[in-house]
Amino acid sequence: xxxxxxxxxxxxxxxxxxxxxxxxxxxxxxxxxxxxxxxxxxxxxxxxxxxxxxxxxxxxxxxxxxxxxxxxxxxxxxxxxxxxxxxxxxxxxxxxxxxxxxxxxxxxxxxxxxxxxxxxxxxxxxxxxxxxxxxxxxxxxxxxxxxxxxxxxxxxxxxxxxxxxxxxxxxxxxxxxxxxxxxxxxxxxxxxxxxxxxxxxxxxxxxxxxxxxxxxxxxxxxxxxxxxxxxxxxxxxxxxxxxxxxxxxxxxxxxxxxxxxxxxxxxxxxxxxxxxxxxxxxxxxxxxxxxxxxxxxxxxxxxxxxxxxxxxxxxxxxxxxxxxxxxxxxxxxxxxxxxxxxxxxxxxxxxxxxxxxxxxxxxxxxxxxxxxxxxxxxxxxxxxxxxxxxxxxxxxxxxxxxxxxxxxxxxxxxxxxxxxxxxxxxxxxxxxxxxxxxxxxxxxxxxxxxxxxxxxxxxxxxxxxxxxxxxxxxxxxxxxxxxxxxxxxxxxxxxxxxxxxxxxxxxxxxxxxxxxxxxxxxxxxxxxxxxxxxxxxxxxxxxxxxxxxxxxxxxxxxxxxx
Numbered sequence: 001x002x003x004x005x006x007x008x009x010x011x012x013x014x015x016x017x018x019x020x021x022x023x024x025x026x027x028x029x030x031x032x033x034x035x036x037x038x039x040x041x042x043x044x045x046x047x048x049x050x051x052x053x054x055x056x057x058x059x060x061x062x063x064x065x066x067x068x069x070x071x072x073x074x075x076x077x078x079x080x081x082x083x084x085x086x087x088x089x090x091x092x093x094x095x096x097x098x099x100x101x102x103x104x105x106x107x108x109x110x111x112x113x114x115x116x117x118x119x120x121x122x123x124x125x126x127x128x129x130x131x132x133x134x135x136x137x138x139x140x141x142x143x144x145x146x147x148x149x150x151x152x153x154x155x156x157x158x159x160x161x162x163x164x165x166x167x168x169x170x171x172x173x174x175x176x177x178x179x180x181x182x183x184x185x186x187x188x189x190x191x192x193x194x195x196x197x198x199x200x201x202x203x204x205x206x207x208x209x210x211x212x213x214x215x216x217x218x219x220x221x222x223x224x225x226x227x228x229x230x231x232x233x234x235x236x237x238x239x240x241x242x243x244x245x246x247x248x249x250x251x252x253x254x255x256x257x258x259x260x261x262x263x264x265x266x267x268x269x270x271x272x273x274x275x276x277x278x279x280x281x282x283x284x285x286x287x288x289x290x291x292x293x294x295x296x297x298x299x300x301x302x303x304x305x306x307x308x309x310x311x312x313x314x315x316x317x318x319x320x321x322x323x324x325x326x327x328x329x330x331x332x333x334x335x336x337x338x339x340x341x342x343x344x345x346x347x348x349x350x351x352x353x354x355x356x357x358x359x360x361x362x363x364x365x366x367x368x369x370x371x372x373x374x375x376x377x378x379x380x381x382x383x384x385x386x387x388x389x390x391x392x393x394x395x396x397x398x399x400x401x402x403x404x405x406x407x408x409x410x411x412x413x414x415x416x417x418x419x420x421x422x423x424x425x426x427x428x429x430x431x432x433x434x435x436x437x438x439x440x441x442x443x444x445x446x447x448x449x450x451x452x453x454x455x456x457x458x459x460x461x462x463x464x465x466x467x468x469x470x471x472x473x474x475x476x477x478x479x480x481x482x483x484x485x486x487x488x489x490x491x492x493x494x495x496x497x498x499x500x501x502x503x504x505x506x507x508x509x510x511x512x513x514x515x516x517x518x519x520x521x522x523x524x525x526x527x528x529x530x531x532x533x534x535x536x537x538x539x540x541x542x543x544x545x546x547x548x549x550x551x552x553x554x555x556x557x558x559x560x561x562x
Contacts, residue, residue: 237299
């Protein structure tokens with residue numbers, strides 16, 4: 001009698017021959033790139049360093065495409081965007097110590113945004129592991145400790161035979177909901193040593209599914225079916241799970257208005273009769289959501305930005321479907337359902353009863369009108385016109401990446417993404433310098449569409465070196481730099497709080513001349529010519545820089561008194 005667990009895959013004669021006689025000249029780095037290729041990777045990002053040279057030498061013997069950036073943090077942002085666009089784990093190859101640590105801010109953003117990044121770093125030689133003070137170059141007492149509070153899982157390799165399994169485990173972890181960054185570190189001597197281990201040919205590492213508990217979705221479906229005023233908050237989990245279609249089906253079936261968080265932009269059609277859009281930093285939206293008798297929160301932890309700075313106080317019953325167990329009921333008591341957004345929505349679609357509510361679109365329209373009237377009363381025509389110009393210039397299917405700058409803060413609330421999974425920003429962790437390197441990663445992921453990056457002049461200075469990357473790989477990214485002479489949002493915050501700003505004003509270069517020095521065409525524009533100049537740049541293959549000198553203002557907040 002044969003049992004399923006007795007079945008094994010037998011190697012073919014050719015596989016046996018290849019295993020017994022692996023090609024010469026391979027090292028531990030080859031095991032890394034062979035495993036990545038076997039798992040389905042096609043592109044890797046990174047920056048070489050002395051300890052990591054074994055991996056980089058192996059790249060020339062592989063079919064993997066390498067995109068080398070100039071700063072490790074920027075390489076991490078590029079990998080983050082590649083993961084968001086493709087849904088695949090994006091390999092990020094780094095060196096030890098300073099190289100590894102420089103990627104931390106990017107990995108924090110990937111963690112906050114649930115972007116699947118597979119970071120593989122070198123380590124000091126095996127003899128130095130364990131916390132002794134041996135004085136190796138780049139030595140840290142415990143390098144992995146710096147990453148444990150940031151990434152999902154950490155995998156330390158000590159022998160070549162561990163490499164394929166460690167990388168496969170990390171790959172699986174990165175792609176299991178919630179997606180996120182993972183860390184693998186391999187000592188220098190393990191990477192450099194000649195290997196007789198056979199060529200890695202297999203590599204399936206299927207992520208674990210995270211279905212909802214049926215008894216919980218049954219209760220949730222009953223609550224939604226009987227609700228008088230249901231509403232939905234859709235977060236980034238809906239986008240990462242590719243569940244926008246199911247969200248639309250559910251909202252229409254129960255006639256529930258939908259607001260998307262800033263991380264969930266594009267999860268629901270902007271112009272849909274049930275769309276409250278993304279005006280979360282507005283008291284009219286907050287009041288509407290508080291009035292819902294049943295509120296479905298899916299793929300969001302209702303953090304600071306998604307809760308109008310924690311002023312949101314729901315009065316009705318909350319249902320929260322969330323893949324990150326730590327975010328479940330972390331801010332509000334709820335019927336907490338630990339599940340992937342796609343599987344959770346599917347379960348609700350199969351069990352919820354159809355609701356008829358002809359008043360829902362009218363109530364949505366009334367809220368949006370009040371929001372519009374509030375903004376119109378603040379005389380912010382310049383800001384609205386600039387954002388409208390960007391929307392006109394950007395093709396509907398083209399991805400956009402937004403740095404932490406005033407125009408981006410406007411875009412979180414007011415920009416129509418047109419398509420799911422096309423608008424991305426650094427609002428997860430909130431670090432500067434995200435937009436341009438991330439846009440480069442997106443262009444590497446899909447060269448058929450132009451990509452837009454939006455930065456302020458302060459954030460742009462974090463990423464200037466990557467103009468060389470854009471030119472080297474001829475990546476189709478148009479970079480809009482809004483130049484207001486400093487850290488504009490911090491200037492506004494400090495002026496409001498203290499009467500004047502400190503440390504916010506910047507000496508900056510001529511961005512057009514600087515771009516052209518890299519061989520990247522640049523143009524200085526005005527609010528009146530922005531749409532045309534952006535359109536031309538986006539329509540021209542390869543990188544381009546558009547500089548808009550302008551001082552923009554934020555709309556008034558509604559989470560503070562007075």
